[in-house]
Amino acid sequence: MCLLGTGGTLPLPDRSLSSLYVRVNGRAMLVDCGEGTQVGIRRLGWGFRCLEGLVLTHFHGDHCTGLPGLLLSLEKAGKDEPFDIYGPAGLKRVVEGLCVIVPKLSYAVRLHEYPPEGREFEMIGLQIRAFPVNHGIPCYGYRMELPRKGAFDPERAAAMKVPMEDWKKLQAGECVRVGLRKIHPEDVLGPERKGISFAFSTDTRPCETLRKYTAGADLAILEGMYAEEEKAPLALKNHHMMFREAAGIAKEAGVEHLILTHFSTSMEDPATEIGCAREIFERTEAGQDGTVIRLNYPRDREPARMTIGRKEGWYTPAERPIADG
Ligand SMILES: [Zn+2]
Numbered sequence: 001m002c003l004l005g006t007g008g009t010l011p012l013p014d015r016s017l018s019s020l021y022v023r024v025n026g027r028a029m030l031v032d033c034g035e036g037t038q039v040g041i042r043r044l045g046w047g048f049r050c051l052e053g054l055v056l057t058h059f060h061g062d063h064c065t066g067l068p069g070l071l072l073s074l075e076k077a078g079k080d081e082p083f084d085i086y087g088p089a090g091l092k093r094v095v096e097g098l099c100v101i102v103p104k105l106s107y108a109v110r111l112h113e114y115p116p117e118g119r120e121f122e123m124i125g126l127q128i129r130a131f132p133v134n135h136g137i138p139c140y141g142y143r144m145e146l147p148r149k150g151a152f153d154p155e156r157a158a159a160m161k162v163p164m165e166d167w168k169k170l171q172a173g174e175c176v177r178v179g180l181r182k183i184h185p186e187d188v189l190g191p192e193r194k195g196i197s198f199a200f201s202t203d204t205r206p207c208e209t210l211r212k213y214t215a216g217a218d219l220a221i222l223e224g225m226y227a228e229e230e231k232a233p234l235a236l237k238n239h240h241m242m243f244r245e246a247a248g249i250a251k252e253a254g255v256e257h258l259i260l261t262h263f264s265t266s267m268e269d270p271a272t273e274i275g276c277a278r279e280i281f282e283r284t285e286a287g288q289d290g291t292v293i294r295l296n297y298p299r300d301r302e303p304a305r306m307t308i309g310r311k312e313g314w315y316t317p318a319e320r321p322i323a324d325g
């Protein structure tokens with residue numbers, strides 16, 4: 001996955017607004033679509049057409065105003081399959097409002113509004129749980145799981161006289177016939193193995209659902225709006241999280257890694273503030289626009305293997321050409 005935007009409230013030249021590109025075996029989706037998301041996707045180079053859908057956290061502008069441009073970019077990329085958008089109640093009204101300027105598209109846009117308690121659904125092979133968080137307006141975090149089938153047992157397949165050319169089908173979950181007998185995948189696969197799990201949640205105070213649905217995840221990407229202690233009253237008032245609060249969630253939930261995002265424009269370089277989070281949860285990183293995170297299936301019962309890097313072509317804070325104000 002790639003963090004396309006790690007800014008909160010307002011964009012900076014090196015920090016676009018909230019968006020995460022998630023790709024699984026060539027299929028892709030977005031979480032949030034802040035202004036400029038389509039620019040981030042171009043920089044990344046992972047493509048538009050493979051995007052099957054978008055899930056929104058909430059309807060503050062920094063999380064959804066990139067939508068009209070994204071839909072136009074999808075059309076220009078030749079998209080003809082339906083595009084699914086999931087979000088809080090009111091989604092239809094928000095999308096219709098934002099898309100007054102979008103002409104009729106070459107593909108269908110399907111809208112799915114959550115009931116207050118959120119919902120479970122599937123996208124790009126991920127099992128997704130949208131859960132409500134605490135931001136003053138309806139806002140949802142996401143738990144995503146990539147399940148993993150059991151290991152293929154060639155001895156069992158050979159004993160059942162399954163021809164080798166059919167092994168791939170069984171591994172892919174299809175049944176095959178051997179003479180008059182139907183062989184099911186579970187006949188030749190071992191028990192389901194540990195998959196990959198991660199959580200994404202921004203714009204919330206620490207809350208019980210956030211703890212519950214980040215529990216045990218291989219990775220949590222959480223909001224760190226402010227680091228400096230004097231900003232704590234502001235975080236409380238505007239329903240945002242401090243670095244130390246996100247680290248507290250990561251620790252209590254027992255996640256493997258924490259990456260912070262959604263930084264206030266008042267923070268020059270979030271990486272230099274990371275100490276206050278690491279005091280609480282050591283394996284914390286500050287996300288940057290262009291941060292690429294790769295999670296691989298684990299061995300046996302271990303956590304997923306994570307690598308983190310940065311795509312070239314994004315600004316660094318030192319290169320920021322325009323001062324604030
Ligand atoms: Zn926000």
Ligand SMILES: [Zn+2]
Pocket residue numbers: 058060135203
């Ligand atoms: Zn917000």
